[in-house]
Amino acid sequence: MAILSDYNEDQENNNSSSPSPSGLSLNADLAPSNPMVEEENEAAKKLEEEEMNKKLTPNKANGLDMETHSWGQSLQEVTINIPVPQGTKSRDVLCEIKRKNLKVGLKGQTPIIEGELFESVKPDDSYWVIEDQKVISVLLTKCDKMTWWKSLVKGGPEIDTQKAEPEPSKLADLDGETRSAVEKMMFDQRQKQMGLPTSQEIENQEMMKKFMAQNPNFDFSNAKMM
Numbered sequence: 757m758a759i760l761s762d763y764n765e766d767q768e769n770n771n772s773s774s775p776s777p778s779g780l781s782l783n784a785d786l787a788p789s790n791p792m793v794e795e796e797n798e799a800a801k802k803l804e805e806e807e808m809n810k811k812l813t814p815n816k817a818n819g820l821d822m823e824t825h826s827w828g829q830s831l832q833e834v835t836i837n838i839p840v841p842q843g844t845k846s847r848d849v850l851c852e853i854k855r856k857n858l859k860v861g862l863k864g865q866t867p868i869i870e871g872e873l874f875e876s877v878k879p880d881d882s883y884w885v886i887e888d889q890k891v892i893s894v895l896l897t898k899c900d901k902m903t904w905w906k907s908l909v910k911g912g913p914e915i916d917t918q919k920a921e922p923e924p925s926k927l928a929d930l931d932g933e934t935r936s937a938v939e940k941m942m943f944d945q946r947q948k949q950m951g952l953p954t955s956q957e958i959e960n961q962e963m964m965k966k967f968m969a970q971n972p973n974f975d976f977s978n979a980k981m982m
Contacts, residue, residue, distance in 0.1 A: 811906070811916040818904065818920040820913060824868050827908045831922055831938065832901050834877070836860070836894040836908070838868055843889050851884045851894065853877070858909065860884070860894060871909030875900055902937060918945045 815821050817828020817835070825838040838860060840849075850867070852859040855876050861867035873896070881897035898905075904917040922938060944954040953961065968974070 811914050814915040814917075814920050818915075818922075819908070820915055822913075829898075829905055829920075831904070832898060834896040834898065834905060834908070836869070836892075836896070838892040838894070840886075840890060840892055844886060844892075845889065846886050849884070849886060849892055851892070853879050853882045853884070853894070853896065855879055855899075858894075858896070860892060869909065871911065874905040874907050874910055875903060902934070902941075918949060 812820060815826065815828065817826075818830070819826065819828035819834075825836055827834060827836045829835070840862060844862070848862055850859065850861050850863045855878075856873055858869060858871065858873055859867050860869045876899040877896040878899055882895055884892060884894040887893050904920045906914040906917055921942065940955055944956075947954050
């Protein structure tokens with residue numbers, strides 16, 4: 757019995773000293789599944805799916821077509837087109853572009869667009885023009901050039917940003933580091949749409965496989981990805 761006890765103790769010491777890769781939780785029999793936690797996770801997942809279903813499919817410009825205006829975006833800029841009565845001149849237009857706020861309309865009338873922008877912009881690099889005396893065209897330069905806007909102003913209708921795609925020509929113009937980040941983001945979006953693992957999840961799975969190969973005697977029956 758002493759020999760068996762010593763053997764078991766050695767085995768436990770070996771297992772406890774085995775390193776685990778970052779991002780992995782090997783909780784074997786120490787943390788049995790909790791039905792309440794699983795129910796909460798299912799409820800959270802269902803709520804997330806419901807929220808996703810409420811979001812609108814973006815137009816071809818990665819924005820939305822509204823009753824009074826339309827907007828679109830690239831990773832660098834946001835463009836807005838606002839139809840106005842034929843014959844409208846620049847002096848008739850009210851357009852205030854601030855870092856976090858936007859107001860656009862015709863003088864003496866209720867603003868067509870007014871509110872806090874979804875993200876910050878660079879006012880000095882943004883501008884507006886009146887096209888053919890019938891459309892106010894606004895260009896906003898984003899501060900964060902790695903984020904898709906879900907809406908033009910906060911509280912407005914939101915788009916499903918997972919369906920937004922940069923133009924190939926624009927993607928080719930990006931520097932190497934930015935382009936790699938954008939391509940990774942696009943890959944993850946497509947994977948999520950198809951119910952497949954993201955790049956980070958794939959990396960975690962590869963780490964787990966490598967760890968299992970290095971520790972064949974370890975019990976991985978209840979190992980979980982973090």
